[in-house]
Amino acid sequence: MSLIDCVSLFAVLVALAALPSTSVVLVVSRAAEGGLRAGAAVTAGIVLGDLVFVALALGGMAVLAQTLGGLFLVVRWLAGLWLIWLGIQLWRRPAADPAPVSPPSRRGLAGGVLAGLALTLADLKAIVFYASLLPLFVxxxxxxxxxxxxxxxxxxxxxxxxxxxYAAAALRIARRLGPKPGLRRVAAGAMVTAGGWLLVRS
Known part of the structure; x- marks a missing residue:
């Protein structure tokens, strides 16, 4: 890869990652609720999922994704249900908190990584995207x-x-606004909506 190829690939991935999507909703809502570590955990899961697709695309295994279409459907359903469950838990949390952001536990961080990974792997189109994008640069x-x-x-x-x-921006907004039940419910509603959208698309 030349320097121009590297810069071009970086620019394309940045532009695509910045587009509003269910992954952005998940990162923002988790960061606003649990702080930067919670947002970073979801981000780690998203990146892991992306790397799986990169490996499949570089290995010339886009055909495998079509063969395992049923498996990806199951993953998409699980990701949708997971998002809905997280949204419901966020909605049901008591409105009055002593602090605007509660630090996540290790279990919460692991759950964030799994949520980001599941959400990314649920997008079967990503494998086709990487399979068609990477040959332009590699x-x-x-x-x-x-x-x-x-x-x-x-x-x-x-x-x-x-x-x-996105996570840092969400955390800054959450700290500035303080423990607002309305903000939490908006985030919860966004997560449930994103999960429902995944199920509908399936």
Missing amino acids: DLAQLTPRDLVLVVVIDIVAVGGVKLI
């Missing part, structure tokens, strides 16, 4: 270990960086 017929490392690093920095910016 010669898959002559893929070198250096190219592989570059793609992984670019994906982590671009996608992870954008999602962390």
Whole structure:
């Protein structure tokens, strides 16, 4: 990969990661509720899911995704149900909190990673996207270990960086507004809506 290829791939991934989506909703709502660590946990899950798709695309396994369409349907259903469950838990939480942001437990962080991973893996189109995007920047017929490392690093920095910016912005807004029940319910409603949308699309 040349420097121009790296910069171009980075720019494309940043632009796509910045677009409003269910992953952005999940990162923002978790960060507003549990702080930057909670948003970072979801971001880690999203990046892990992206790296799975990158590996599949670089391995020329886009056909495998079509073969395992039923499995991806199950993952999408699980991701949708998970988001709905998280939204309901957020909605039912007591309105009065002593602090606007409660630090997440280890279990909460693990749940955030799993939620981000499941949400990303539920998007079967991502594999097709990576399979069609990466050949524009990487010669898959002559893929070198250096190219592989570059793609992984670019994906982590671009996608992870954008999602962390969203998380930091959500945390700042939550701290400025304080423990507002209305804000929490908006976030909960967004998560339930995102989960429902995944189920409908399935």
